[in-house]
Amino acid sequence: MLGPEGLNRALEHLRAFVRRKGLKSSLVRESVARAALEHVGHFTAEELVRSVRERGVEDVHPATVYRVLPLLVEAELIHQTLVSGGEGQRYERAFEREHHDHIICSSCGKVVEFHFEAIELLQSDVAKSLGFRLTGHIHELFGVCSACEPLART
Amino acid sequence: MLGPEGLNRALEHLRAFVRRKGLKSSLVRESVARAALEHVGHFTAEELVRSVRERGVEDVHPATVYRVLPLLVEAELIHQTLVSGGEGQRYERAFEREHHDHIICSSCGKVVEFHFEAIELLQSDVAKSLGFRLTGHIHELFGVCSACEPLART
DNA sequence: CTTGATGCAAAAGTTTTGCAATTTC
């Protein structure tokens, strides 16, 4: 959860980013940013359009959201996430959040975040040993959560 | 590379699979399977259509490829892969291949496969500690390869 | 000769784009 102060910091960050790029600020874009930043969990472009609309104040056209999303990514307010397939590209807030990966229950769809430093370190080692300078990664685990597997419980 | 004998084993495997499911064998499907199995590296549905056509013998309609691909996945002749975004779902051969993940150079697009048992083991640990039975994963690293980074070489 | 496989065309779903109207600076 990003509190009201965090939201302000994020919007200020966005304004500075926009200024730096020689672009203009805009109400609509900030509405989209607000909806994205306060969205719980992952969201698609379409869901974001709905979120903005549900907040009542502004209304956004899907095309605009599709134009704003890459900008928010570039400003590092949000990240693209995978959370496997389905309906289109997903995003989640990145601003003032720690890095994490996901494990998804194939049965109920539950998504749990995890962060394991040991894995992160090994990733760097792998990259280094292959002659790469690591800049990012996608890591998603699939499984069946305990709630979905009342069977086979030892 | 899958040699001619491997190809035969794969096709026989497919035939058995098809029989087991109560479906029928077909020339076209086997052409698609052959093209997929002998394809070097990753491929999309569209590329597979081209590959089949280039082999000259058969010709396949895209719709057919889209219908065949899930079957080949189910038969475990191929796997879906990510190899980040771009034009549609990608696949690669799975038959008689070890599991591996990918690291991709963001600059030149080079894809290198890797397999690190330590990471695989940690993944299981993570899943277990979160109450999941692990069934699969996507793991893709991004970076800049040595060829693309003549600068910053220490 | 019954059932599955295929081609084709049309549809569906997501994302992009050209353009006129609007907002921002």
Next chain:
DNA sequence: GAAATTGCAAAACTTTTGCATCAAG
């Protein structure tokens, strides 16, 4: 007022689907 942003409609792209025809067992 010049330039960026937005909405709208149309296009682009990938994938799916209904249906008539073809091929397999």
